[in-house]
Amino acid sequence: MSDIQTLYAAFAARIDAVLSALEAEAVLPAGVSRANVAVEPPRDPSHGDLATNAAMVLAKPAATNPRALAEKIVEHLRRDPAIVSAEIAGPGFINLRLDRKAWEDELAAIASLGSDYGRSVMGEGTRVNVEYVSANPTGPMHMGHCRGAVVGDALANLLEYAGHAVTKEYYVNDAGSQVDTLARSAHLRYREALGEDIGEIPAGMYPGEYLKPIGKLLAEEFGDTYRDAPESEWLLLFRGKAVAAMMDQIRADLAMLGIQHDVFSSEAELQAAGKPEEAEAWLRAHDLVYDGVLEAPKGKAPPEDWEPVELPLFRSTKFGDDQDRPIKKSDGKWTYFGADLAYHMQKAESADALIDIWGADHAGTVKRIKAAVAALAEGEGKVIPFDVKLVQMVQLLRDGEPAKMSKRSGNFVTIADMVEEVGKDVVRFSMLTRKPDAQMDFDFVKVVETSKDNPVFYVQYAHARICSILRRAAGEGVEPLSDQAALLGEDELALIKLAAQFPREVEAAARAREPHRIAFYLYELAGALHGWWNMGNDDPEKRIIVAQKLTLSGARLFLALQIGQVIRNGLAILGVEAVEEL
Template identity: 80%
Template sequence: MTDVNTLYAAFSARIHAVLAALEAEGRLPAGIARSHVSVEPPRDPAHGDLATNAAMVLAKPAATNPRSLAEQIVEKLAADPAITSAEIAGPGFINLRLANVNWLEELAAIARLGADYGRSTMGQGRRVNVEYVSANPTGPMHMGHCRGAVVGDALAALLEYAGHQVIREYYVNDAGSQVDTLARSAHLRYREALGEEIGEIPAGMYPGEYLVPVGQRLADRFGARYVGQPESEWLALFKAEAVAAMMDQIRADLALLGIRHDVFSSEAELQAAGKPEEAEKWLRAHDLVYDGVLEQPKGKVLDDWEPVALPLFRSTKFGDDQDRPIRKSDGKWTYFGADLAYHMQKAETADELIDIWGADHAGTVKRIKAAVAALSEGQGKPIPFDVKLVQMVQLLRNGEPAKMSKRSGNFVTIADMVEEVGKDVVRFTMLARKPEAQMDFDFAKVVEASKDNPVFYVQYAHARISSILRKAAAEGLAPSDAHLDLLGEDDLALVKLAAQFPREVEAAAKAREPHRIAFYLYDLAAAFHAYWNLGNDDAAKRVMVAHSPELTQARLFLCVQIGQVIRNGLALLGVEAVEEL
């Protein structure tokens, strides 16, 4: 649960106390599960401050009518001095209006809890492995990786804040053919560093200039030892050296976004440890892998196609259109086969697995989830496994496609983006839409000082609060909770929205959707700007009210707490709350 001193948790406890009392009186059967009873804001604020579905979800198991049960619940709630009215709406929903003292106490709770306001123990310390980015170690981080990196990092922070133990993991794909290509490309730059004229980079090689310093480092270390030598003499060495150099670059690129990982798992090390063989053995023992022949690709006529017996995972058992090979014809592991073993390894140290993948991997989700479910069950501890798909981002500049980076060869790097618009703009923008929705990132739009730019609008709200406090201090006024009873309806409306933050954290963590926090912050910022603007037309509604220092101090106290909630939310997104713009 959230801290019991926060309002939604406190009134949820009150509702459950009423239900327990009805059970004790014999008016509600004992033992009915109440996990689906909720307390939340009504859809229309005009209907009240809180709404509960208690009668709706409990009526059927209690073998009674929802309105009849609602009447009994309302009868008890009406006697609570913290509730000014309790009304039944529709078929049995209950709307509550709260005494103002509740909102003033919530304001005090924000001040008391500070950075912990909204923190939850909902996760109960469960270990969650969140794997994100996991880009091939063949070049700098680019925009194809950025959105998933930010979503994964924000999700990890959100889950920690909601009471989970989080393992942030990066899977290094260092065992495939792309790494051989990297090594050959590095060898080309190595020869260049030694003075050889290499000409145009051959097709199939990595053309970016980021490999120039790698080649120079190899030349400084080995001299001309591997010039003119067969691949067998240098491929493995150059592969290891190039991967290490690329991972250093990747860590540096991610650090520009404030992203870190706890664990870097190597696919090559996984295979060397025999993990894929262990997975295959278990799957065969449970008739989930068999030796079979793949059908010829549908709709294609291949002259050189021959049927080959391969170890196949029974994907069709789990809704796939065909069974999938876990090894290639040369005996090497397929991506799918290696992924099986990797997830089996992760399951050994976690209670739950979450992968952040690009949307282009959508076709593999069902079979990898099925295989992981089978493997984890075989280990005696089936664990939840979820895959979050992230859509690509289209880069624009004033509505036109953005130019590529010469350094990278054919893409815009994360370093390019952060240098131009800053970490906070990149991070918030990546979380300003649902990850499964397409996104345009326009370098001109994301730095606009307008309401249409979410990161500016939220940052501006915090900066505006800071400005108000500086101005007040210059006039000898300080925030105080001594006269909060002077706050009116407009002031309390802002408190009511701020009070939703703890439940938004829990809802976002439960759904594994950090973008909900960005949405909430935009709404809170919009409400604060509207609140501040009230003083433009009515001097009595300004934060600093002439001839009323007590009301001014109370409103300053309110502003401080709104600023605290904005800071707490931005911290979950990895975005700084600026003092001025």
């Protein structure tokens, strides 16, 4: 990281220095937490350039009222030559107006930092494990996986940009009954590859044609050895081969979205290594697992064959769940929760914080897995922050009508289908144009429209416009001038002020674990750029390149260049390319 301090960080430091001075004067008690003191743009730009809630946050521990404390803070701030005015508003908010040079310096900081502008050390020393996608290895990546994949990848990028050490992890669910079904489905395709007419795919099997290549590979490797052999002879072998082939396909599908994981953890390997047994023993030793009988199903009469069975139960009610949860089934096999608990225990060994990206259909299991992680952390005398982000499904449309399914997959639209039709960048940006827990539509026609209503195009077009004017300027012999910012007017200053918010947007988005905030910010910045550009349509003197005014043109060109840099930095976090032409 560069030692150049961006504007919001610099003024947060100045306010912090004032608060330290007030501690020395005994106006503030020593050691009071300043964690909630914020420096941000005022809601109404007419009120100033920056606002702080310092007096509101610290008045109570200082045993005074906010306005009285604000007066003390303002008294110090008014001595700062970079602050033109410091005014108290409402119950004790402080609004600041900055000297123009502060904004000119920020423009220079964008140029100096380049691709590092907006990077933070906020997460320095913190290891975060982000687990996302983790789809069953039974078919190609489809639309049900796409949104979570993009949200998880963008979040991992965001946290890394904010200074965290990030591990991108994929949990391979290769130990359940679904992979046995995959093996049987692959065996059908294997027999088909050997020339057998297998007819209709039986109910319960995977019908997609994506298994045909796997069947062909099995036939080439084994000939007819297992065509008529009993299942016991080939099930484990075919399961391993089929899972490996599907994981190769899944990696290729994710690569089309620009996604690469650092770690692939296998549920089968986890169980083979005895990790669930280790977790159970540890939890029993800490009185967090006991043998008990589950209650009968609530809300309706239990099934006729229901019998009370003693099972090992995790004390999830101790951590806010509505009932204790079994970690094993009556047949001795691990429940999904039992295996998942061991998996999270493994992840926590090498991370300071855990984040899981799940589909909204898993909402019911959030409490229990959070309870498990809380228990494990508590038992080891530490705190492991654990966040589960739920992602709603996406409705696929084509010009307002439901999109047709993929023949290759059998019954769903694959990620490959989407990327091949509209491109990686359109898919990724589109998935981040709404909060992940909100329903969204993905219309194949609308996401490629060239209009303001299409955020993907609108942001890409802003960057392409900047590249276009830079090419034109080069052709006309106009160069960006970094030392003429004093020539920029109020319209340009407003653009600098918006660009200057990028570093704090990065930190706020990382703190909230919400990468979509970056997409929202870029849309706003693109709108401001387009607005500035369009002023030249009505007034030639407001164009970026003005005939016979090379110095002014150079100053405006330098500004445009830095806005382009901020857009590139934001798009890089989202995993989207900043195109130069549209």
